[in-house]
Amino acid sequence: MSLSDRTALVIGAGGVGGPALLTLAAGGVGRLVVVESDVVETSNLARQPLFKEADVGARKAAAAAARLRALFPSVAIDAHDGRFDAANALDLVRAADVVVDGSDNFATKFLVNDAAMRARRPLVHAGVLRTTAQLLTIAPTGIGGCLRCLFEAPPPPGSVPSCAEAGVLGATAELAGALAGAEALRLLAGERGAYEGRLFTFEARSARGRLVLVRRRVGCPACAGTQPLESTAAAACEVSSSRPGSAA
Amino acid sequence: MALTDDRIARYARQLLVPGFGEEAQEQLGRSRVRVVGADGVASAALVTLVQSGIGKLWIEDHEDVAPADVEGWLYPPSAVGSPRAEAARAVLAPMSRFVSVEAYPTGGVPTATLVLAPSTAQAVASAEAARRAGIPHVVAEADGDGGAVISVPPGAPCYACARSTAGAGRPPQPGIAALAALAAEELVLMIAFPGTIPGRRLDLVRGVTTLRATTRLPGCVCAGATPAAV
Amino acid sequence: MSGAPPDPRPAPALRHPGAPLDIRGYACPLTYVKTRIALERLRAGEVLEVWLREGEPAESVPRSAEEDGHRVVAVEPLLAPGGGYRVLVEKGVGTGGGRWP
Numbered sequence: 001m002s003l004s005d006r007t008a009l010v011i012g013a014g015g016v017g018g019p020a021l022l023t024l025a026a027g028g029v030g031r032l033v034v035v036e037s038d039v040v041e042t043s044n045l046a047r048q049p050l051f052k053e054a055d056v057g058a059r060k061a062a063a064a065a066a067r068l069r070a071l072f073p074s075v076a077i078d079a080h081d082g083r084f085d086a087a088n089a090l091d092l093v094r095a096a097d098v099v100v101d102g103s104d105n106f107a108t109k110f111l112v113n114d115a116a117m118r119a120r121r122p123l124v125h126a127g128v129l130r131t132t133a134q135l136l137t138i139a140p141t142g143i144g145g146c147l148r149c150l151f152e153a154p155p156p157p158g159s160v161p162s163c164a165e166a167g168v169l170g171a172t173a174e175l176a177g178a179l180a181g182a183e184a185l186r187l188l189a190g191e192r193g194a195y196e197g198r199l200f201t202f203e204a205r206s207a208r209g210r211l212v213l214v215r216r217r218v219g220c221p222a223c224a225g226t227q228p229l230e231s232t233a234a235a236a237c238e239v240s241s242s243r244p245g246s247a248a
Numbered sequence: 249m250a251l252t253d254d255r256i257a258r259y260a261r262q263l264l265v266p267g268f269g270e271e272a273q274e275q276l277g278r279s280r281v282r283v284v285g286a287d288g289v290a291s292a293a294l295v296t297l298v299q300s301g302i303g304k305l306w307i308e309d310h311e312d313v314a315p316a317d318v319e320g321w322l323y324p325p326s327a328v329g330s331p332r333a334e335a336a337r338a339v340l341a342p343m344s345r346f347v348s349v350e351a352y353p354t355g356g357v358p359t360a361t362l363v364l365a366p367s368t369a370q371a372v373a374s375a376e377a378a379r380r381a382g383i384p385h386v387v388a389e390a391d392g393d394g395g396a397v398i399s400v401p402p403g404a405p406c407y408a409c410a411r412s413t414a415g416a417g418r419p420p421q422p423g424i425a426a427l428a429a430l431a432a433e434e435l436v437l438m439i440a441f442p443g444t445i446p447g448r449r450l451d452l453v454r455g456v457t458t459l460r461a462t463t464r465l466p467g468c469v470c471a472g473a474t475p476a477a478v
Numbered sequence: 479m480s481g482a483p484p485d486p487r488p489a490p491a492l493r494h495p496g497a498p499l500d501i502r503g504y505a506c507p508l509t510y511v512k513t514r515i516a517l518e519r520l521r522a523g524e525v526l527e528v529w530l531r532e533g534e535p536a537e538s539v540p541r542s543a544e545e546d547g548h549r550v551v552a553v554e555p556l557l558a559p560g561g562g563y564r565v566l567v568e569k570g571v572g573t574g575g576g577r578w579p
Contacts, residue, residue: 019292019321019425026288026319027422043260043508045344049295049321052342071324130265135455166507167264171433174296175426182393182423183455194455202457204433205441207450209457251515260511266546269518 004030004074006188009096011035011084011112013064015173016126016180017102018050023181024100025068029188031076032068033096035084036061047170084108085231089115098184099123102177107231113138113147114227122187124195126180131169131204133176136214137183137193144197148227149217172204255346259301272440273301277346279439280304282358284374286336287311288320289390290364292425295321296432297362298340298347302439305340307333308352308374319422361385362435363407364428368416375400375407379470384438388431391417393424394452397431398462401438404447405462406470427452496520498527501535502562509535510542513567517548522571529556529564536563543567 013036040055055063061081116123120140199212221227286309327335333351341349361378365371378385447462540550547570556564
């Protein structure tokens with residue numbers, strides 16, 4: 001089946017977004033829309049496969065687009081150098097057939113969740129913390145819960161996580177992003193998602209995978225598509241959440 | 249030798265993982281990793297290994313880039329027809345100044361091996377060579393968008409004991425990058441924490457893993473004396 | 479430390495083996511990475527002195543050190559050019575570097 005008439009929206013082109021973009025492009029998706037507002041730093045090169053030494057200091061959106069175009073000239077790449085926020089969220093999500101969230105802060109994750117639910121687009125949420133990869137697919141027509149059903153609310157702004165929670169094994173991030181890309185390909189092909197309504201976590205050292213049911217919470221406003229879309233300013237530190245799955 | 253500031257800055261996030269300290273990153277930096285098979289299926293593994301901070305990446309692949317290899321993380325269409333090892337090196341080397349990427353040198357002794365060979369015979373032979381030399385190795389078997397990853401630390405049940413025997417897997421699909429990343433991750437763990445990863449097999453089917461410990465088949469040659477560790 | 483000039487500060491009743499780690503010029507999370515590596519290189523009971531910038535590093539580095547099993551002995555204003563905070567961390571027992579928990 002050809003995916004050349006399909007569009008995937010990927011939030012973030014880093015540790016999770018990068019592998020997802022590569023996997024989606026390799027799968028023949030016709031158009032990739034990338035939203036990314038950061039600059040390439042040296043520590044990114046330990047796990048973000050779109051970037052190389054010469055990219056340090058460059059805008060990530062531009063560097064990601066250049067790498068993707070060089071490898072996949074037949075895929076249309078729309079790179080947005082900026083934040084995914086309440087102003088652009090609905091337009092971006094509505095223009096896509098599937099959304100992959102590779103963002104690295106909870107404010108954005110919740111916004112992506114709320115916008116995807118409002119626009120009724122399937123969403124693959126992926127994250128990594130230390131040596132654990134975590135994935136959840138939220139399908140608008142499914143019975144599984146969304147991110148708000150799982151977490152209720154983002155941590156209060158200004159709560160500073162410990163630096164140790166910024167730890168990420170690079171290979172685990174690449175695995176999480178590749179799994180997210182593979183799941184997005186499944187959804188685009190019309191298959192049921194492997195992580196639909198089931199949170200999959202994989203811890204690398206023990207090599208244990210777990211599936212946890214995520215049920216729809218009665219009255220969840222995001223699932224009903226009525227959650228107001230809010231952008232909150234990202235925290236100063238690169239790590240802006242103490243919850244699992246926030247690093248990318 | 250302590251990590252220099254530039255390596256600390258590069259591997260900062262990895263160095264923050266509890267239990268993963270300077271010594272683990274230095275183990276990676278001292279490693280010489282032989283990768284058997286560098287096609288599109290293997291591409292995500294090659295990228296993941298380079299980014300983890302291994303010392304040397306030795307690519308063993310004598311084929312040319314095929315059109316199917318473009319469905320991966322390394323080969324642009326313009327590389328089709330050129331030798332795979334060199335085409336891979338051209339993309340991988342610029343990704344990290346801390347890793348030396350070369351074609352596998354004849355007679356070179358790796359400290360770890362990753363086998364992503366498309367043919368069973370080659371996989372079995374490469375794994376056996378690593379086992380006899382006491383080198384930790386990981387073998388990946390592709391099956392559709394998943395497959396199996398078999399980890400063989402020194403002394404563990406060998407690949408021949410643990411491998412699939414039901415015939416070749418289905419042709420690989422692009423989602424197989426996850427299998428390659430998983431295989432690379434297993435090898436990274438075996439290099440960074442020698443002796444802590446047991447012999448095990450991970451099956452990846454429709455995005456979900458199942459784990460089992462590997463066990464020796466009766467009469468297998470790997471039941472002999474533990475080979476001397478490198 | 480034999481051979482060192484007399485220290486005008488009150489001598490801490492703790493083993494204090496090295497020069498202070500001045501990481502006021504680094505951004506989070508590099509601040510904690512360098513702290514952690516320096517702690518790994520010590521023996522249990524030895525003390526690391528870290529100089530941190532005011533604000534986030536001064537809050538998160540001591541907390542991260544405690545989560546890793548070390549003991550924060552003191553956090554006080556740094557009386558050196560550039561200012562900031564001086565944090566003394568005693569390396570915890572059983573927190574050897576590089577060991578997989």
